[in-house]
Amino acid sequence: MSGEKITVTNGELHVPNKPIIPYIEGDGIGPDIWKASSRVIEAAVDKAYNGEKAIEWKEVLAGQKAHDKTGEWLPAETLDTIREYMIAIKGPLTTPIGGGFRSLNVALRQDLDLYACLRPVRWYEGVPSPVKRPEDTDMVIFRENSEDIYAGIEFQEGTPEVKKVVDFLQNEMGADKIRFPETSGIGIKPVSREGTERLVRSAIQYALDEGRKNVTLVHKGNIMKFTEGAFKNWGYELAEREFGDKVFTWAEYDRIVDDQGKEAANAAQDKAESEGKIIVKDSIADIFLQQILTRPKEFDVVATMNLNGDYVSDALAAQVGGIGIAPGANINYDTGHAIFEATHGTAPKYAGQDKVNPSSVLLSGVLMLRHLGWGEAADMIENAMDKTIAEKTVTYDFARLMDGATEVKCSEFGDALIRNLG
């Protein structure tokens, strides 16, 4: 069986029995977690389909390995190959802090316009968690991936560029609240109607497809009125315009309160819920971070901008066992391009120790298998995960929080999963 390309026609993915899938190994812990995860994915696919399906991995370079081999951090060939083969999976890549090159992870998402970062957060039985009822947390984050402060429009303190921007803001735009104009760096945050609409559309569509109950727009619109506040308003408008009677929004609720009072608005929301409509609501980001801890059952699908989504992803991951078990996918629902990747980074202090938990990349692989329509192999891996954790065979991150656990290496956890497949 020789490898073939995945193709898309009329928005539909065509997956051959042996798709060629590009992968980026990643920096830091990347090689360890990729080795363990790819072995488990291969074994599950082989077992689920009796050898009739397989993945042909195709390595593409990014990060340190790319720089060592080609002199570039993100070679054009890598982007071209992912664009051509449609679906890819990657390990984490290092981003220097306070200078140096901009994030390669963000560059991959922006270059391929993978506008939705989908990060499901659910608890696996037996995983140690800092909260009393981790099973109450079952959310799917839709993080906008293409704009916000990740556009990288920043001007460094002390440069002629920042002086020009400050002069413009003060003299032409009436900005009189720059506290220390001579020593400020300036960042600019673009948030558009189009970017918001495509993200919120995919979140609501996901909620409808997956039988979820509500979508929460998370924003800081009280302070950032024309970016985060606009995100909320555009989100509600889109929900009502495109999803009509499939949703009930809190914007609608507020209009009913104004016209007929609170009792009527509550009754309308109860009716919508009983009819199975998706409730589209919103939450200001600070209180949201409290309520996901205190009342996680109230939240289901979360749609938010890039920076909020970044913070919320790691915070929610902690509730269900930590960043070692936090998968993700970056998707363009219009072109079909997708890159699957863990939520965590390169954890440099553990690089090369064969120590960390490979579950985040592996579960990103599970998301990828489901995206390909290979649900049987995906189920097999998740069942093996349940069984292995129930046996208390776990990596250091879980072992340090579990009584009576057997701590195994990253590769040994992969071996245990393979033993427990099927």
Ligand SMILES: NC(=O)C1=CN([C@@H]2O[C@H](COP(=O)(O)OP(=O)(O)OC[C@H]3O[C@@H](n4cnc5c(N)ncnc54)[C@H](OP(=O)(O)O)[C@@H]3O)[C@@H](O)[C@H]2O)C=CC1
């Ligand atoms: N998408 C991507 O590629 C991302 C890249 N990054 C980049 O990664 C680099 C390091 O970032 P940093 O802020 O340290 O965050 P990391 O997510 O890399 O690591 C922070 C901590 O999380 C825990 N952790 C991470 N991965 C695992 C795992 N697989 N298993 C168990 N525990 C894990 C470890 O905790 P403990 O110390 O408690 O054991 C680790 O020290 C930066 O350059 C950053 O820019 C960051 C996020 C995403």
Ligand SMILES: O=C(O)CCC(=O)C(=O)O
């Ligand atoms: O690109 C990076 O270095 C960080 C990215 C990140 O934190 C994320 O995608 O959640």
Ligand SMILES: [Mg+2]
């Ligand atoms: Mg992050």
